[in-house]
Amino acid sequence: MVPTMGALHDGHLSLMRQARTLADHVAVSIFVNPTQFAPTEDLEKYPRPLERDLELCREVGVDFVFNPSVDVMYPADELDVVVDVPALTGVLEGAHRPGHFVGVCRVVAKLLSIVGPNVAVFGRKDYQQLKVIEAMATGLCLPVKIVAGETVREADGLALSSRNVYLSDEQRAAALSLSKALREAEGMISDGVLDPRAIETAMRAQMQAHHVTVDYAAVRGARDLCELDLINTSMMPVVCLVAGRVGATRLIDNVVVGEGTRSPLARG
Secondary structure (H helix, E strand, O other): OEEEOOOOOHHHHHHHHHHHHHOOOOEEEEOOOHHHOOOOOOOOOOOOOHHHHHHHHHHOOOOEEEOOOHHHHOOOOOOOOOOOOHHHHOOOHHHHOOOHHHHHHHHHHHHHHHHOOOEEEEEOOOHHHHHHHHHHHHHOOOOOEEEEEOOOEOOOOOEOOHHHHHOOHHHHHHHHHHHHHHHHHHHHHHOOOOOHHHHHHHHHHHHHOOOOEEEEEEEEEOOOOOEOOOOOOOOOOEEEEEEEEEOOEEEEEEEEEOOOOOOOOOOO
8 A cells, every 4th residue: 555645746656566566456545645744734725636646646556546525534423543763753853843653653553453464564754754754663562564755856856745836946046055954964974074963963964054943954864763962874874854835835855874784865
């Protein structure tokens, strides 16, 4: 299964193709989940090109699409159920979007229970979400394997996102500062910089230089998002995470350093 909120792009399609290699049948959910949006966020204007999404699913060989209504997922007589991973959900995205991950956990738990996949594929672009869902599945003994799919990028490094459609040409150029900040962080770590605060400062400066309103620029332990005193990638991979607003559009990105694989941000 590949859970999505629709407005599909090549990043989603790569997850579906990956899922095809892992199972005999692939299901995709398309559901814009209201419980993970704050009142000030873009729920109403979130793109919903359903017919195009269905055609893309057909093209990549998806077997089933689950496109429920809000009333189906959240019946009026249903009491609220809270699923949370407090150690992971109060920081970074959770700090800037209170209640977001409670909504994510609730809907993902529902979707996995309804569809019943053996394997579910989630993209690494939402790295904190991936870690939260992995922890939720383990903690609740859900009979599903969570698999990570790599972030898909444009040729210039911009991570694909359904929200990229909101960007003007000028804003899109500014949005490249997120991947540039991550590339700078990688370079600093490669050059032996051990202080995560120095790297965070450099990432923030790169984004601010392009007039991005920075929510966070963080270096954390890749396994559990723990804060670090010093970087030692031979002992623990690290993840560099950034989030900010380009105009009214909020974007996130990340890169993991120290896993022994070639960086997705590397040129050439």
